[in-house]
Amino acid sequence: MGLKELPNAEKGKVVLRFAPNPNGPLTLGHARGVTINSEYSKLYEGKVVLRFDDTDSKVKPPIKEAYGWIESDYEWLTGKKPDIIVKASERMDIYLEYAEKLLRDDFGYVCKCSAEKFKKLRDDSKECPCRSKSPLENLSHWKLMNDGTFDEGDAVVRVKTSMDLPNPALRDWPALRIQHSEHPMVGNKYKVWPLLDFQSAIEDYEQGVTHIIRGKDLMDSTRKQTLLYAHFGWDYPETLYWGRVKIHEFGSFSTSGMRKDIENKKFTGWDDPRLPTLRALRRRGFDSDAMRDFWIDLGLTQKDISVSLQTIEAFNSSKIDERCERRAFVRNPELLKFDNSSELITSLSIKRHPMGQIEGERIWDLNDKRIYLEKNDIKETKIRLKDFADIRILDDMVQLESYERSDKRKIVHWLPVSMAKNSILTIPKGDEIIIQKGMIEDFELKKGDIVQLERVGYAIIESENNSSIIKLLWLHG
């Protein structure tokens, strides 16, 4: 299907942006913004600005390391670096200058009302007393805000729109407020910080952004910013929206919530496999192309949607299957031995990939006549050992019946003892972690490789190449 055309887009002249708060790494929710913006940029040979909206050091404080995390998450997902990277915190002088201009132009004022008091006035469409101050007076209060004389909460700068606007959200909206908390990038240099609506508006203009694609929860932002643009005589970028996304298995994505849970040791870190962060998904073996295909397939609509992880997994399987070698993984292994009447060949060779997408074979040594089978599979007495032979089960002994397939009996995976290595499969399930012990086929197990455990599903090898116990992390079925 693909993405629809962007309105008023000229090839080579499109500038888009993706603006996360660096208060954690990117999540699955951010992936939509990254994908949509980068795909459009590719389509129109445009540019993407990665902008760190780090203007709040109090409610959602930035994490110093997160800037780097986000850059690498972005690069992983799109396969390239953003064209331009800016941090709001290093552009503060520009924002403050525009704020001052706002006051000089009498298009803004320093409001000393409490938030509650202003809310009441606004709901009644009444002007607050601060609104009638002269630019000169505002400028002198502005100075007091910036030099630290005014304390946090003492004053905000508002954009003078109109108190009669039908939409209460747009009435004299707040543009800057005082924060004395230390900022991880610039310390205590600034006392006054812009709010999103102001900072974002100015920066989009400064960067020459032509198209803004954002969540529809920001529709009122567009309206507020359009008012500001009109005052400055600028043209507002084309704006498109997406609706809210939920993934069944994860619920919503709250970076602050995850941060708290990690601090409380509920999760081991940002790459805990239970988390919907990009780094957790990448660690588990999700393919970035599959992830992109998924978001492109959803497209850009304003509908609130709730999709299943299964859909992403289907995209992922189709991307990774052809490069995943097969391995046997016997859960809850039972040791059985061929009886004396069974004459066995001494070695077996099995394809690395059933369709031959991967050249070569796995060689199994069969000199030891003991094998592992899954407890569940030996409930039946006549089964076929996959790629090997039909057998009959007699208590803890097995008897070779035929190498050729002689009937329609069930085909099961198995492992000769000589090829079996202890293994632990970690399966994230909701907030839980399930540990599944088993025997893994000891054949070229390379750290970081994703294998398909036959009849089980995909998993990634997490332990070093010669570990005595192989650690596997579950990807999906």
Next chain:
RNA sequence: GCUCGUGUAGUGUAGUGGUCCAUCAUGAAGCCCUCUCGAGGCUUCGACCCGGGUUCAAAUCCCGGCACGAGCACCA
């Protein structure tokens, strides 16, 4: 309360007046193939929120409901 947005199969999505007894993907069920419960192939299931109106003709336009969601933060 005010403002805004969205409503097509279980889940997503295509479709902007006839070519739609509605597309594709995913899902479920079944079959074929394959020495995996994987991959591939095939079949089936399943939807235009409701009510009016305009029109020869409406998923598509208009009006009115209803449902869901969002904004009204000195968060982003």
